Amino acid sequence: IRDEPKQLLQLISSYDHEPLLNIVSRLPVHICIAQQNSKNPPDDLTQDESAIIRLYTMEWDSDSSELRESLYLFLTALAKISAAPRQTVWRGLRLDLSNDDPPGEEVTWWAFSSCTTSLRVLESDLYLGNIETRTLFSIETINGRTIRSHFHSTTKDEILLLPRTFLEVKSQLNPASNLHIIHLQQKKNIKTCSS
Structure with a gap:
């Protein structure tokens, strides 16, 4: 990201x-x-x-x-696959992204982004874990794809955000020195260029 x-x-x-x-x-x-x-x-x-x-x-x-x-x-x-209903999903990364985009900033995620509906999944050391510097994204989605039925592991409730996902940074919280929470809201793909 x-x-x-x-x-x-x-x-x-x-x-x-x-x-x-x-x-x-x-x-x-x-x-x-x-x-x-x-x-x-x-x-x-x-x-x-x-x-x-x-x-x-x-x-x-x-x-x-x-x-x-x-x-x-x-x-x-x-x-x-039909778009999932509006919902809050989570994505975690093991780095501090809290200074990259302030509240009010609009950002675009250009890659596929794997998210989950379950915070418990992110507690695993395979993902976000509970130690080291981490950023947890809380994302209000409007058109992610539910891929659980096609997921390799049946234990994950995965929502996939497609490339070119437009998001607005709504707020940030740092509840601990090594944990940063960023609240994002997905926007319709409005950045277009007409010919």
Whole structure:
């Protein structure tokens, strides 16, 4: 989040002309697990569409950037999932972001952002934990995607915010020296340029 650009970026385009990639040969073990767990998926998704979401949510030794070539399949799958109702979701990072954007500032998150509806999930040391410097985002969403039915682990209530999510910083709180809470409210994608 800290390294994301502050200026408006070009929309993702031309991915819709890419073929649905056969990524099975590139990631055989992960693909096999994801496909086996994606039989008869809900939300009118195909097995491959559900599997690509599961691949995104699996724990990886590195980030899930290996899946970028499958962006078309991933976005096609997410487009079929209805937007979740308005709700508050949580995202935690192990760094201090409290000085990056003051209340009233509008920010854009350009990447996919994994959030949860359960604070308990963030207590795990795999995520936010209870020690070190941390920033906890409380986000009022308007169109996240509920991907629990396609999540690799069935214990998480994950909401995925799509790239180019516009947010307004509403307030901040520092209840402890190493814990920063930032309240964000999602806005409609209003930053557009007309030709």
